[in-house]
């Protein structure tokens with residue numbers, strides 16, 4: 695597997711080497727040596743799965759310390775556009791976002807460390823989103839930043855349908871007013 699840096703320090707793409715033959719394909723989705731070499735976690739608290747239809751946008755979510763979660767995300771059916779936003783106040787890329795397509799076809803994973811907000815939108819008819827988190831779900835520490843905040847300027851894909859958001863996400867906090875305790 696290749697582990698590739700992104701413009702946001704600490705956010706890494708895990709790109710598998712796919713071996714195809716007449717039976718189908720094979721790839722390693724986790725490798726202890728490769729993950730350890732790049733300081734990726736090898737132990738997680740939770741494994742989560744969500745299914746969403748086209749136009750669903752979930753995010754931008756994070757949990758405050760001491761429950762800040764690192765997330766290793768991937769898509770097992772369909773396709774999404776996945777976004778991480780740097781909320782680490784001392785980071786040179788504070789307030790910057792990075793996005794990429796994750797799909798069942800490209801089999802990429804994205805590692806989003808603690809101190810980032812995360813969100814995605816579904817660009818295929820539906821998508822199954824799988825992710826591991828390093829710490830427990832702590833609803834009282836959970837926060838949502840407004841997905842389309844002009845200050846962040848995230849370039850979400852343009853879809854031929856309406857966005858579908860939870861009430862929580864429709865009422866996300868503007869980036870400038872969001873509570874953050876990451877360094």
Ligand SMILES: Cc1cn([C@H]2C[C@H](O)[C@@H](COP(=O)(O)OP(=O)(O)O[C@H]3O[C@@H](C)C(=O)[C@@H](O)[C@H]3O)O2)c(=O)[nH]c1=O
Nearest residue numbers: 740742744752753754755756765812813814830831860
């Ligand atoms: C995230 C989560 C939710 N839940 C429950 C609470 C709620 O009743 C139901 C749906 O929760 P939500 O609406 O928060 O689900 P969702 O909007 O999919 O939230 C997720 O969005 C993506 C972008 C992330 O980055 C995740 O960390 C998580 O915040 O599932 C858990 O039991 N455990 C969990 O870890």
